[in-house]
Amino acid sequence: MNTIIFRAFAPYLTALMLLYSVFVTLRGHNEPGGGFIGGLIAASAFAIYGIAFGYWPMRRAMRVHPISVAAFGLLLSALSGLPSLLLSMPYMTAQWWSPEILGTVVDLSTPMVFDIGVYFVVVGAFTSIALVLEEGGDT
Template identity: 65%
Template sequence: MNTVIFRALAPYLTTLMMLFSVFVLLRGHNEPGGGFIGGLIAASALAIYGISNGVPAVRRAIWAHPIHLAGTGLFISGLSGLPSLFANVPFLTGLWVFPTILGVELKLSTILFFDIGVYMVVLGTIGGIALTLEERED
């Protein structure tokens, strides 16, 4: 898989896919998308970079071990249910705040954090599996 064209293109492709995955993650509340599909796109981005430039390059680039990412994601998702405790509503009830930052109204919710957690779990798990499989091919 190390044709010049693919290797030259892969970094741009990876960057684009990473950006797109975040876009998909954030639009996911009312439109198609969300943490799961965003995480899958991000994991594919890692896989493509791994195929073109080798797995060690990916591992250096993402700093953390994929399992760390997955663990952190699960932690965030789990915690996102807990603010409900202080609002006297059941676990995982969505809570919203609408702060205005620099003139833009932001719609922040515990659901968003849940989705970010899901994104990281999927990225960590599928990315980890993909990288391990690619390592075996060498």
């Protein structure tokens, strides 16, 4: 797309969508949202950037190959079940920790780690699809 307005607005929209996708992912177990929806929002942000600027600028914006991002997310999701096995509980049983970091109690959980892994899987897979479609359009 060659409109100057879209090309000028796309980087700001992409950044805003990526920030919102992280917000949706992290609130996923308490309210509507989660890793899948957050990942779709992030992949849509990269797709908008690709529509505005083309294949190579989109690849440079990713910095890491999308399949590597998806593989990291799959590994993270699979590893999120290991703490329950270490505690002699069934695989993927939710575990919660509340460490104090810099004087603030932070609630951490294995479902949150799983959601973050799903986020990376969805971002990697759908961005890879968008890159293939964008690359095919230029030739």
